[in-house]
Amino acid sequence: MAAVNRVFAAQLAGLPVFGPDGESIGKLRDVVAGLRADHQAPRVLGVVIELATRRRIFVPMLRVTSIEPNAVTLATGSVNLRHFHQRPNEVLVVGQVLDARVRLASGANAVVVDAAMEPTRTRDWRLYRVAVRERTGRLGRRGPVQVLPWEEIDGLGLIQLSDEPQGAQQLLAVFESMRAVDVATALRDLPNKRRYEVADALDDERLADVIEELPEDDQKDLISHLDEERAADILEAMDPDDAADLLAELPEIDKDRLLELMEPEESAPVRRLLEYSFDTAGGLMTPEPVVLTPDATIAEALARVRNGDLTPALASMVFVCRSPSATPTGRYLGCVHIQRLLREPPSDLVAGALDIDLAKLSPDATLSEVTRYFAAYNLVCAPVVDDQDHLLGAVTVDDVLDHLLPDNWRESGLHPDEAAMGRTPADA
Missing domain, CATH: 2.30.30.240 (PRC-barrel domain)
Structure with a gap:
């Protein structure tokens, strides 16, 4: 030493x-x-x-x-x-x-x-x-x-x-x-007592980010610990797809009560996600991808994907739709990959750089279909479009991995050599 x-x-x-x-x-x-x-x-x-x-x-x-x-x-x-x-x-x-x-x-x-x-x-x-x-x-x-x-x-x-x-x-x-x-x-x-004290002290945005990274049982435990008003605030601060996944695991009476306490504009996308099974494209998607109208410029698109709150997967693709641009949008026109955005003059319109041939996912597409889609097209983000050509959201590869990995992957750390070099009482 x-x-x-x-x-x-x-x-x-x-x-x-x-x-x-x-x-x-x-x-x-x-x-x-x-x-x-x-x-x-x-x-x-x-x-x-x-x-x-x-x-x-x-x-x-x-x-x-x-x-x-x-x-x-x-x-x-x-x-x-x-x-x-x-x-x-x-x-x-x-x-x-x-x-x-x-x-x-x-x-x-x-x-x-x-x-x-x-x-x-x-x-x-x-x-x-x-x-x-x-x-x-x-x-x-x-x-x-x-x-x-x-x-x-x-x-x-x-x-x-x-x-x-x-x-x-x-x-x-x-x-x-x-x-x-x-x-x-x-x-x-x-220990539980200390965990609750820390959760109580964290601000809403930070606690929402932390809860998104916890295993399912720990998420439910912390949400149950919080009073109803704050629990609703935390759900509002979470990504809608993560909030929907958590609410789906709660008793029906608790789920309905928390949805009622959330602001209507925050609960609306969560309610839509809850209509789909968790193992479909509709259940996996986020309803807040980057959406622009066709008259937006390349410069505007680049400014949107620079947003530090976006995950790298969501920032990899811009979706172009007719108004309204909030999901479910007007008619879906196509997407623009970030590599294409970087190659085009900033003053050009995104409508001129559209990929209109990329296949779309149905909200009812199964997890295996979504997985094959990502493998076939080598993408990290994919559009989810209904049968009336409205963009409903986007599935990202990290959401797919969350559902493909074992249920306890967050607890286990997925270490390949669990039994190697065992700790003995003498170590303590």
């Missing part, structure tokens, strides 16, 4: 992790410590590393050879590749200790901002110090940060058992630079 005197856990979160030969392993997401009944500093058991597959695994501290400001390096040796599961005597320092409400030896109330681990002479690491901020009780006032010995703080040893409400400000700061799919993975590893 490189000579390091003190390392703060929140500063470790997100650091890249490399193997002994410099190969990229993943990113460090949390630090795992063993709880103690007394007030002594707990031992750091290891770290949680997120692999490229988004699977989170546990790596014992003895496997960590160096901790630098910009990277962590592991030693040669076997580690457990099974998904990390927190044990009863373990606490996640970033996920659970940050934002914990504690009492200082002085009697003052405080909130944990960070926790520092330090090495011992026996190569162990312990959480010797905690950075806390006093709760002044004055609106808008923040007390100074103090770094105190673990032993001088009451309440940390019972974090897992405490029903005390816990904020999420520091944890959200860690999540800020993470993609929604990575935050979703982090939430799944948190």
Whole structure:
């Protein structure tokens, strides 16, 4: 282990992790410590590393050879590749200790901002110090940060058992630079109480993005936790196809109630999607592709596909229709591929660059038919058109993959070697 005197856990979160030969392993997401009944500093058991597959695994501290400001390096040796599961005597320092409400030896109330681990002479690491901020009780006032010995703080040893409400400000700061799919993975590893606290603290847009990346059961659990008004707001912020998939899994009474609470213009496309089976083009499609009228210019089309909120698949194709341009549109005329847009003069009309020969998908096309369509035409986006030539939406290849992969692919990480290099009790 490189000579390091003190390392703060929140500063470790997100650091890249490399193997002994410099190969990229993943990113460090949390630090795992063993709880103690007394007030002594707990031992750091290891770290949680997120692999490229988004699977989170546990790596014992003895496997960590160096901790630098910009990277962590592991030693040669076997580690457990099974998904990390927190044990009863373990606490996640970033996920659970940050934002914990504690009492200082002085009697003052405080909130944990960070926790520092330090090495011992026996190569162990312990959480010797905690950075806390006093709760002044004055609106808008923040007390100074103090770094105190673990032993001088009451309440940390019972974090897992405490029903005390816990904020999420520091944890959200860690999540800020993470993609929604990575935050979703982090939430799944948190205890239910902490998961709900984080969900309550996230803004609607961010929580909607995170819920879209969760497995079905976790989606239903979080939506059920939220009050009805906020749950409806979250559904409005989600992509209509994702909102429809989630609502379809809820009891009929809950689905109808949430649809009633949504704004009519937000619920309308979701209701249309719910009319189709989930495994058809109509059930897979998004009703919000890029649609332009034939008198739009190439420059306008390029401006629309530059929208950062569009997925790469949706941005790959512009659909041209008669008015109205909201789905279901007027008569569908054809599409323009982004490669063609880049080759044409910006002042030209999109009508002059139409691909009118590309086959269209019926909303009743089965999943296997949709899959064959993408394989045959080498596309990542496809138009869904009804028998009256109205564009209803577009199917993207990521939606198809979601339905082709096993139901538990988000939980499993699809790691090819589930049983290799098994974790043993000695690793903890």
